[in-house]
Structures are given as C-alpha cells and as structure tokens.
Amino acid sequence: MAIDGAYEAKVKAPIGSTKMKLVLATSGEALTGTVASKKGETEIRNGVANGNEFTFDFDMSAPMGKTEVAVKGTVEGDEIKGFVTTPLGTVSMSGVRV
Numbered sequence: 001m002a003i004d005g006a007y008e009a010k011v012k013a014p015i016g017s018t019k020m021k022l023v024l025a026t027s028g029e030a031l032t033g034t035v036a037s038k039k040g041e042t043e044i045r046n047g048v049a050n051g052n053e054f055t056f057d058f059d060m061s062a063p064m065g066k067t068e069v070a071v072k073g074t075v076e077g078d079e080i081k082g083f084v085t086t087p088l089g090t091v092s093m094s095g096v097r098v
Contacts, residue, residue, distance in 0.1 A: 002051070002052045003024050003026050003031065003049050003052065003075045004024060004025050004026055005024060005097045005098075006021065006023045006097065006098050007021065007024070007095045007097055007098065008020075008021055008096060008098050009021070009022055009080055009093050009094060009095025010093070010094060010095060011084050011091055011092070011093045012092050012093070012094075013091045014091075018037060018038075019038075020035055020036060020037040021035070021037075021098075022034070022035055022080070022095075023036075024044075024047075026049045029048055029049055029050060030047060030048070030049070031044070031047030031048055031049040031054055031056055032044065032047055033047065033056075035058045037060075039060060039061050040061065042058050042059055042060070043058070044056040044058045044071075045057045045058060045059075052074050052075050052076060053072075053073070053074050054071075054072070054074070054075070055070070055071065055073075056070075056071050057070050057071070058071070060086075067086055068086075068087075069084060069085070069086050070084070070085040070086075071083070071084050071085075072085075073093060075097075078096050078097035079094070079095070079096055079097075080093070080094065080095045080096070080097070081093065081094040081095075082094075
C-alpha cells in the first residue's frame with residue numbers, strides 16, 4: 001500500500017521543531033509500526049489506513065508523565081504530512097520517505 005515505509009518527519013511546535021522517524025506497515029485497513037524520537041521508540045496503537053490517509057495513537061514520555069499522542073495524515077508519493085495532537089494542542093507534521 002502507498003503508506004508502507006520508513007519516514008523522517010519534523011513536528012513543528014510553537015516552542016521549536018522535533019524530529020521523529022516513523023516506520024509504518026499496512027495489512028488491509030490495519031496500520032502498525034513504530035515512532036522513534038530523541039525520547040525513545042514506541043509502538044503505534046489504534047492504527048487505521050484508508051487509501052493514502054492514516055490515523056494512529058502512541059504514548060510519549062513527557063515531564064508530567066506518559067502522554068497520549070494522536071496522529072492523522074496522508075502520504076502522497078514519498079511525502080508524509082499531517083497533524084499531531086497532544087494535550088497541549090495540535091501541530092503540523094511533514095517529512096519524506098527514506
């Protein structure tokens with residue numbers, strides 16, 4: 001499927017940007033994979049793929065403890081883009097397949 005692959009992405013937040021690596025794989029509408037950043041690597045949860053669109057959740061370590069993060073986006077060619085939502089708000093994400 002068009003979504004499968006590894007991506008280097010940047011999340012743009014008001015306090016600066018964060019790099020992360022996504023590894024995504026589909027089986028029908030099920031989406032699995034990992035998210036890695038300077039804070040470590042974690043498995044994605046609740047992943048759903050529909051054509052070139054996807055959604056998933058993951059847990060991130062934060063100063064106030066574990067935080068749930070929701071990701072919604074699209075893949076077009078080798079470009080990935082979308083939005084990352086945390087309890088602090090929603091920010092944009094973009095990157096490329098590697």
